[in-house]
Amino acid sequence: MDVIKEDQVLDCSGMLCPMPVVKTSKAIKTMEVGQVLKMVATDPGAPPDMEAWSRQTGNELLRSMQEDGKFVFFIRRTK
Amino acid sequence: MSKSDPNAPKRLALIASKGTLDWAYPPFILASAGAAMGWEVGVFFTFYGLTLLKPKLTAAVTPMGNPAMPMKMPFGPDGFQAINWPIPQLLTSNVPGFNALATTLMKQTFENKGVATIEQLRDTCVEMDVRLIGCQMTMDVFGFKREDFIKECEIGGAATFLEYAADADVQLFV
Numbered sequence: 001m002d003v004i005k006e007d008q009v010l011d012c013s014g015m016l017c018p019m020p021v022v023k024t025s026k027a028i029k030t031m032e033v034g035q036v037l038k039m040v041a042t043d044p045g046a047p048p049d050m051e052a053w054s055r056q057t058g059n060e061l062l063r064s065m066q067e068d069g070k071f072v073f074f075i076r077r078t079k
Numbered sequence: 080m081s082k083s084d085p086n087a088p089k090r091l092a093l094i095a096s097k098g099t100l101d102w103a104y105p106p107f108i109l110a111s112a113g114a115a116m117g118w119e120v121g122v123f124f125t126f127y128g129l130t131l132l133k134p135k136l137t138a139a140v141t142p143m144g145n146p147a148m149p150m151k152m153p154f155g156p157d158g159f160q161a162i163n164w165p166i167p168q169l170l171t172s173n174v175p176g177f178n179a180l181a182t183t184l185m186k187q188t189f190e191n192k193g194v195a196t197i198e199q200l201r202d203t204c205v206e207m208d209v210r211l212i213g214c215q216m217t218m219d220v221f222g223f224k225r226e227d228f229i230k231e232c233e234i235g236g237a238a239t240f241l242e243y244a245a246d247a248d249v250q251l252f253v
Contacts, residue, residue, distance in 0.1 A: 014193045018112035022203055025115035043193075049112075056089070056116035 004062055004074045006038035007031060013042045013070065020046050021053045024075065028059055031077050036062065039073045046071045090119040092240070092247035098127035100138040100182055100197070101145065105253045106131075107200035113249075114207035121210035121247075123240040124232075128253075129217045132228040136197050139182040143172035153187040205231045212240055 010027045012020040020041045028037055039050070047064055050073050054061035062074040091113040095106035106122050113120040124132050131138065142148050150164040171177050189196070195203075204211065211232040218224070218234065225234060244250050 015195070016193045018108050018115065018200075019193075019195050021115045022111050022207075025117075025207075053116055056118070058117075 001063075004036060004038075006074060007035040008037050010037060010039045012046070013040055015041065016043050017045050017049065021049055024050070024053065024073075025057070028057075028075065028077050033077050033079060035077055037075045037077070039075065041071045041073070042069075043071070046073070050075075088117055088119050089113075089249070090243075090247040091121070092244035092250045093120070093122045094240070094252045095122055095124045095128035095131060096126050096253065098130040098138055099144070100140040100185060101148075102253065103131050103136075103138045103197045104194075104200070107197060107204060109251065109253075110209045111200055111203045111207065114204065114209050118248075119210075120204075120207075121212060121240070121243045122204075123212045123214065123235075123243075125214035125217050129213055129221070129223070129228075131197070131201070132211060132213050132232045134229050136201070138197060139178055140185050141178050142166070142181050143168060143178075148181075151188070153184055153191050205229075210243070212243075 008027065008031060010023055012023050015023070020039065020043055024037065024039050027039075031037060043049075050061060050064060053059075054075060058078055060076040060078050062076055063072075065072050091109065093106050093110060095103075097103070106128070110120045110122050140148070142150065146168065150166050151162065152160055152164075154160070171181070186196075211229075212235045213228050213232050215234050215236045218227075228234075
């Protein structure tokens with residue numbers, strides 16, 4: 001798998017719904033269009049929620065994966 | 080009249096009608112999640128739900144009113160925490176202080192699991208421009224004044240909410 005280079009990291013470990021999407025939404029708004037946010041979460045609801053969030057906001061979910069027992073997401077701000 | 084602007088963001092209209100700790104969660108969780116998805120969100124706080132707009136939140140929980148509530152302890156070894164205590168309704172509804180105890184335990188459980196507090200979720204909603212509408216009629220009935228509620232909310236009636244809900248993509252009653 002290609003390595004995706006993130007511009008910013010957001011750790012949502014230990015947080016449950018809806019905080020991962022809320023924090024992601026806040027973080028992405030502080031970034032430039034085209035930049036990539038890496039978000040880490042432990043909430044098992046995060047993978048489907050991040051997919052829905054990206055469909056609804058239009059920001060691109062580049063990758064959703066598991067790493068060291070955590071859920072890792074790479075999101076590109078698109079607008 | 081349906082949505083006048085096809086490019087307008089999706090809209091979520093919620094009614095929050097209950098003021099207990101457990102039922103305070105759904106409207107604030109859905110509202111903040113909707114706002115995080117770029118939706119326009121409005122919540123109408125009516126009847127007991129109106130108390131969720133007081134500056135100091137005192138929402139509590141009653142096991143008597145929620146017979147399905149799991150009775151588990153938020154501390155101790157895993158096996159102990161897994162026990163669902165078979166406490167009879169006779170006790171939960173009559174022992175003085177049981178509701179306060181249950182409220183404390185629920186708050187502790189939520190904190191341990193990483194659930195945000197109602198205060199944090201409400202602050203998030205305010206920060207994300209969720210429209211919080213307090214019910215005028217409920218204020219009149221229970222003898223509340225405008226200054227009893229947070230300054231970020233507005234006061235309106237059924238027509239105010241319905242006009243907002245008419246243009247909403249999702250409407251939910253909690």
